Amino acid sequence: MVLRPDETPLSTAEFRLSVVVPRIHVKIVKTALEQRALLDKTSKILPETSLSNDNEHASKEHPVRMVLPTTIRVSKPTEERLVEDLDYDLVKADLLRRLGFGMGEDIVGKTVSIVETPVSQSTVSPLPNAVLKALSDAVKALPEELLFSLHLDPSALIDAFPTTYSTYSPMLLLPSHAFSSTPWTKLITALEADSPQLQAIWKRLASSVGKSHVAINAAIPLKSHGSPNMPSLEKENILRSPTHLTPLYGADWGPYPTLSSMALPTGKDLGETLWVWAKQNGIYQTWAPRYTMFSRGNVKEKARLLQILARPGRDVERDSTAVDLYAGIGYFSFSYKQSGIRKVLCWELNPWSIEGLHRGAAFNGWSTQAITSFSASQMASVKDVDFLVFQQDNKFAPEAVTALREGGIVPPIRHVNCGLLPSSRDSWGVAVQLIDTQLGGWIHAHENVGIGEMERRREEVVDWVQQELDGREEKAATSTASRRLQVECEHVERVKTYAPGVMHVVFDLRVEGRGEASGA
Structure with missing residues (x-):
């Protein structure tokens, strides 16, 4: 944005940049925005048509596109003395670079576009879910001297926390990138895992959704260390065991997984482990989260x-x-x-x-x-x-x-x-x-x-x-x-x-x- 040298500064309005992508890429782009604290958690992800009066139905040729709000703000003049508008190609290239997507061969980068929406100066949206509200209360209750020593502000921890989570009674499961941001890395590194400060945070999160346990998820490992009784495990994790799931809060998770207990569990192993359950399409399913994966995304095929x-x-x-x-x-x-x-x-x-x-x-x-x-x-x-x-x-x-x-x-x-x-x-x-x-x-x-x-x-x-x-x-x-x-x-x-x-x-x-x- 450039002004003529002889002109006085213009009055401006603030706009938020949003990323528009096909529905199939929403999860990937949303995760990338969250990991870099660029997702605006005070606004909902909406279909692109909700921003206009276009009532054309989605089809194969025109698939549904979704608008993901970011925390990136730009100021634009409210008067018509603008000489050069915002260069969206440069903005898009910069944002894709920050998210780790390419403009050329990357299939996600090819489908991304950028739009701007006005930022209201008069209202502040509430936090979007119960977990974030509980998190806000929890981090604001942390000792001021602790936050000061780490150069942290409560808002930085809140903004860097993902909006997504899963609940499987009696467990709250957080995504694998929940604490990968710099603010959370600083806090967790400075405290012991069982410290009263962290346990107080996890307790609030669990209580906010009526659960008694909290864990952080991780990808199912492709390799396993093998077992004398099942040597094929050395080449591939054919049992699909989620050995990287990390319990954060709650009692009676059961024994830590070992090669023996994964391949040949005893009755005691089975009886002392936490079992959780979910109901999808009116059908109950139960599993031991320390030992068994659960794919929430298969609900469509089940239906x-x-x-x-x-x-x-x-x-x-x-x-x-x-x-x-x-x-x-x-x-x-x-x-x-x-x-x-x-x-x-x-x-x-x-x-x-x-x-x-x-x-x-x-x-x-x-x-x-x-x-x-x-x-x-x-x-x-x-x-x-x-x-x-x-x-x-x-x-x-x-x-x-x-x-x-x-x-x-x-x-x-x-x-x-x-x-x-x-x-x-x-x-x-x-x-x-x-x-x-x-x-x-x-x-x-x-x-x-x-x-x-x-x-x-x-x-x-x-x-x-x-x-x-x-x-x-x-x-x-x-x-x-x-x-x-x-x-x-x-x-x-x-x-x-x-x-x-x-x-x-x-x-x-x-x-x-x-x-x-x-x-x-």
Whole structure:
């Protein structure tokens, strides 16, 4: 902004800069703003159309864009003597640099735009949620001499704290970047973890949302240190254990995770650990947060599965079986059962997840049975059980299902869920072996896919599964007079953003059985 030399200073008005991005990038950009204390927490994140009178509906060509308010302010003249306006390209470039996004190849940077909105001088918005209000009270109660010695102001701690959090009774879970800013790093480094000052803060936060425990989250580690009993853990954290979760406040969290207690927990380990619960789509799920991950973002896919039998002509599937090859604590297994499917077979390696599945099923009024052998006595006892749970590699699923079919224990398998990320490809061959060949069914394959690669990956998945089906027919020496099993991709569901430019999707692969008419 430049004035002519001979002019007096202009009267000005203050404006706030906001970042506008497609909805799929909101989480990434919001986190980047929070980490740098640039997110204005006194204002809501709103759709772009709420700032104008444009009533055009979002579509594929015009996706919903969201406005994220920042703490960046600019002053502009209120009179028309302005010679040069604000250079938004420079502002955008500077902001993207500060956030760690690029203007060129970075897919987030390409979609960002900058808008300005007036800042009201007459009103001050209240803090946006109960946790921030409690935090404000807590940091203002810190000793003045402590804050002075660290050159800290309470407002700096409040502004640097994220607005997002999760509650899973009885726990408040804070995001991993909650204390990564400079003000919080100074404070926490200067105090002991169990200091009265920090404990007083955590207590207020917990009380503000009616919880008794507080923890800070962390990413699920990709590697694990391994176990003498499960050496494969040395290469990959196949149990998906959240070993970096850090308890901050509350009693009875249970024993600290060890290699032994993660892979082979005792009854005492299971009994003395904190278990939390959540209710999504009317279904309860429970897990031990020190030992088991929970994916809140899968709620959309869970809801979709609840409607899987609601379409016309699908009632016949109620007398069928669903198989979940990566069952966890029952993320998708419970939705299959709630939708009306009679029996669900679950494969899972993590004993803590299996315990959560048993507890969660009981919470919902369903019966479960752990399967360790296929003796006649055990098979007879599970005929009326809702969930059969196998703690073994899912590559053994065909053998188990064969025994159950021969014993008349399970109705036809119409749905197989392959819910592992980043790729469930290793389980597709197993899924093909399980689908009922007479009635047909669906394989639900979870994948991470680049936004521009959807159609190509869709074709690849169909071709791969068709080859597996053809191979199954050849091994079974099926008569050439029999109609060839066919697969098509009936639907691609975009579940959520996994990373910049990458979506978690589910390919619904329809396998047409021999005993049904096409499209039945």
